[in-house]
Amino acid sequence: MLRKKSTFIAAAAVVASVFASPVLAQTYPNKTIRLLVPYAAGGGTDAIARVVAQGITAQLGQQVVVENNGSAGGNLATQQAAKSDPDGYTMLMANQGPMVVNPHLFKNVKIDPLTAFDPVTLIAEAPLVVVVPENSHITSVKQLVEEAAKAPGKMTYGSAGNGSASHLATLLLAETANLDMVHAPYKGAGPAITDLLGGRLDFMVTTIPSVFGFIDSGKLKPLAVTTSHRTKRLPDLPTIAESGWPNYQAAAWYGFAVPKGTPPEIIKTLRDATVAAINSPEVVPRLAIEGAEPVGNTPEEFAAFMKQESARWAEVIKKAGIGLD
Amino acid sequence: MELLGDLGLGFATALSPFNLLYCFIGVALGTAVGVLPGLGPIATIAMLLPITFGLPPVSSLIMLAGIYYGAQYGGSTTAILINLPGESSSVVTAIDGYQMAKKGRAGPALATAALGSFFAGTVATVLLAIAAPPLAEVALEFGPAEYFSLMVLGLVASVALASGSLLKAFTMIVMGLLLGLVGSDVETGTQRFTFDMPEMADGLNFVALSMGVFGLGEILRNLEHEHTRSVMVKHVSGLMLSKADLKRIAGPVLRGTGLGSVLGILPGGGAMLASFAAYSMEKRLSSNRAEFGKGAIEGVAAPESANNAGAQTSFIPMLTLGIPSNPVMALMIGAMIIQGITPGPNVVTDEPELFWGMIASMWVGNLLLVLLNLPLIGLWIRMLTIPYHLLFPAIIAFCCIGAFSVNNSTFDVFMMALFGLVGYALIKLDFEPAPLLLGFVLGPMLEENLRRAMLLSRGDATVFVTQPLSLGLLLVSLGLLTAVLLPNIRSKREEAFSE
CATH class of the missing domain: 3.40.190.150 (Bordetella uptake gene, domain 1)
Known part of the structure; x- marks a missing residue:
């Protein structure tokens, strides 16, 4: 009896293993x-x-x-x-x-x-987008870089956090254009955008959906996108590469x-x-x-x-x- | 006139059978999670988020909003009947609500909570409709310096309103502040007190901490005495308020609604802070001061109006600016983005049906809640009369699901269990856990904003007193602190808290 049972189990196991691999691959998922x-x-x-x-x-x-x-x-x-x-x-x-x-x-x-x-x-x-508050006198990335270069350590930018895409894209710009600016990290883009709207930050690089509403209503001015080509969402917006730093690219x-x-x-x-x-x-x-x-x-x-x-x-x-x- | 047209559109949207159904589901679910201790609106909304993908945006947001303000109603039922806050914003309702129930006045207490909430909800709905856009501008004026001063006020207020020993309240706040330090430093990203465990890199989980200290701690205490927990009243009668009662609650409801509405709009505020602040204010203003802590109807009316008003007005910065004032609003923003709507000022103009439909649904939802919570109160009491040995495992299971679902992390479940023991120890030692939670929430925000303000001012500390809003908030804090420390007021305070 016992023998019979174990034979059956063994047989079942063999059958199962024969079926297992090829059938699984064919029927995945x-x-x-x-x-x-x-x-x-x-x-x-x-x-x-x-x-x-x-x-x-x-x-x-x-x-x-x-x-x-x-x-x-x-x-x-x-x-x-x-x-x-x-x-x-x-x-x-x-x-x-x-x-x-x-x-x-x-x-x-x-x-x-x-x-x-x-x-x-x-x-x-x-793409990420470079934005400034509506009342900022800065109108282009070129101007932003020139002003930052003129007064090292004066300009402040916000980010969604240390090491976030928004922080790194700004760092890349700072390194590309050799700028010295102050970084204010936040817990997520939301609170940083509030301070940008209130004019307490000079600019920010962030995702399009996080600021699209504000761009639409004119509360924030977009300057450029970070990708090597323009985006369909904001087709009139130049790229940073177009603005004078042809090697700049971040997404x-x-x-x-x-x-x-x-x-x-x-x-x-x-x-x-x-x-x-x-x-x-x-x-x-x-x-x-x-x-x-x-x-x-x-x-x-x-x-x-x-x-x-x-x-x-x-x-x-x-x-x-x-x-x- | 334009407002009437907009509201007309809103009501047409909110009253469509489909949306009405989801509004009902939302408020019923909200009441249920409010009644059940441990499970709050945050965990519920987070868990339901995936379900909303298949729904139209308006219906899903109406339902999610319903859960949030519905929980404000449900939470009071548990607080009043078994002295266990069903929801964090009902913590103070338990103080006087339970005393009223003990004296056989559970009916009036529940009616006060429901009617106060309804009144506050109605006012907040109107406020939301008229004032949303201009009021959002005030929130925009709040920079790091203002936030810092607001947090100082919050901390001072939480010491002032804590019952019992000042020293113990202070200890709890400091403990909360210390627990809040765990995690990554926002400025530099350095890990603090994480013991190299990535699970702690984002700090201790708020849901795990609060469910542990409040939910599990309370359950452990209750398990000590097999028969002590019982719903005070199995059949609540006398839901009608007497003329004298109405007269007593009119002032507190009005003041609570006003204070709650303001605190709800301010980022970082919301229902919980509103209820605490309203209770402490009422305690100072009321002519029945001596009765507080012993079943004063004002002590139920004020916080219950305030938490509902706060819950609803916290939608103002969310809907008009896309800024979350509390975790629930952050979840709502997530729900909107998933639905393809960018939260921000454009919602009012681009999605009028959604904006006004949601506002109108809040009033409809509040009406449904009064119906749900007064005539059907028996149903919710039945939910609470479920015997301990059946109820507790269920609550603990819900708590575990809630703690787990935030990050899909078992670590948080163990953390909650640990804080359950902490909560039990605190109760045994007669320490109030509420200030601990406030310290835990406000501490990191306080630090973050202090350092950010200093960063933006390039190290100039005068920024806190040169900004008028910030200076005002600091002066109020100073005044409050002096008042608490003054010998004669202090003795009165102790008198008021001693039972």
């Missing part, structure tokens, strides 16, 4: 996929994550569930994703901060995001990555579904609201892009001496 977002619910990244997750759900016929964890600059979510099974059921929203900035900024990042993950695709890039970007070792065919399925989703008529306009334009490159291109970004920001961070701890 056959359960819910979770998307770890290293930012708090409600922010710009979260909005993009949810919109694209919905698009992928429609493509793959399996629910993509967003899990937010914005603690420790997103490092916790990144670590959690890196430790997950590389079976295609865990994805990470791979952004500038956690992927290429934090390792240079924090001492206690326990993983190297560039080697712990396999890139899937760069979803979208969004907030959003991508997907999966734990290292995920089978290539699964990565391909995810990439194809993502590319189809970000170009679908439901998703494109919602990305546009965030000021983001869809990219959808190959995993190799995304990997090369991240490597280049990592090297670039490492230098900016090192020069500015803003490394934490």
Whole structure:
């Protein structure tokens, strides 16, 4: 009896193992996929994550569930994703901060995001915008730089926090144009924008959705966008590159990555579904609201892009001496 | 005339069957989470955020707003009936509300809370409609120096209004300030007291701390005595207020509404600060001062009006400037962005249906809440009469979900458990946990704004007294501090607090 039972179990195990791998790969995905977002619910990244997750759900016929964890600059979510099974059921929203900035900024990042993950695709890039209060006499980036150069240490800029995209983009401008300005970090863009509106800050570089309403109502004056090309959301606005610093380029970007070792065919399925989703008529306009334009490159291109970004920001961070701890 | 047209559009939007349904769901849910201790509107709204994606923007925001002000009503029921604030802004309601219930006056206490809230809600709705844009300009005048002085006032006020020993209240505030220091320094990003744990890099979780100290601490205490917790009154009668009662609450309701409306608009304010401030003000102004702490109806009317007014007027900076004055508003902004609406001054003009629909829905929601909370009070009491051995595991489970859902972090759940023990110890040692929480919230803001003001003024400390708003706030704080420390007022204060 006992013998019979164990034979049965053994047989079942053999059958299961025979079926397991090929069938799983063919039927992927056959359960819910979770998307770890290293930012708090409600922010710009979260909005993009949810919109694209919905698009992928429609493509793959399996629910993509967003899990937010914005603690420790997103490092916790990144670590959690890196430790997950590389079976295609865990994805990470791979952004500038956690992927290429934090390792240079924090001492206690326990993983190297560039080697712990396999890139899937760069979803979208969004420009940041340079804004000044409505009553500021400054009308162009050129003038802003000239005034800052004339009086070192006099001009104050706000940012969404130490090491945020908004801070780094301004640092890059300061380094490119060799400026000495005072940085006032805030907890998020919101309170910094209040002080900018009240005229207590001279200027700020921030995401388009965070200030679009104020630009629209004339309470803030936009000077330029940070990307190498103009944005559709504010088509009349020049780029910083056009304004006299041709090498200047900074953007907030959003991508997907999966734990290292995920089978290539699964990565391909995810990439194809993502590319189809970000170009679908439901998703494109919602990305546009965030000021983001869809990219959808190959995993190799995304990997090369991240490597280049990592090297670039490492230098900016090192020069500015803003490394934490 | 234009205002009437706008409000007409608002009511047409709010009263459409679909939106009315979501308004009802919002306020009913809000009352439920308000009644249940431990689970607050922040955790609820955060948990419901994903559900709102599929809804039209107006309906989802109407529902989320309903949860917030609905919780202000529900919270008072628990505070009055079992001396356990269902919601943080009902902490002070428990002081006199529970005493009233003990004396068999639970009905009038509940009616006062509901009617006071309704009156305040109506006033705040009108205020929101008329004054939203101009009042938002006042908030814009608040720079770091003004914020700093406001926080000083907040801290001084919280010592002044704490009951019991001044020394103990002061100790609690300092402890709160110290706990608030944990996390990354905003200026430099340096980690403080985090023991190299990334879970603590953003500081201690507010939800975990408050649920632990208030919710779990209270539950632990209650578990000590098996039979002490009981709903004072199983069948509340006498919901109608007598003429004498109405006369007594008229002043406190008016003053509470006024103070709450102002504190709600100011960033960092909102329902909780409003209720504390209103209670302490009433205690100084009332002619029935001696009755405070022993079941004064004024002590229920003032904070309950204030917290509801504050909850609603905190929508003003959010809707007109896109600036969150408290965590709930931050969540609302998130909900709007997800829906493709950029919060800011353009909402009023670009999305009139949303703006006015939400305002109108608040009044409709307040009306629904009075109906929900008075005739149906029995239902909520039933919820509280669920035996301990069934209720506590449920509350603890809700608390755990709430603490977990903020960051999807189990660390926060353990943190909450730890603070539960801290809360229990504090209760046993006769320390009030409310000042601790205020210190915890105001401390980091105080530091951040102090350093930011100094940064912007390039190290010139006179900035706090050369700015008229800041100077005014500091003078008020000084006055309050002197008043508390003056020997004769101090003895009176102790008299007032001793039971």
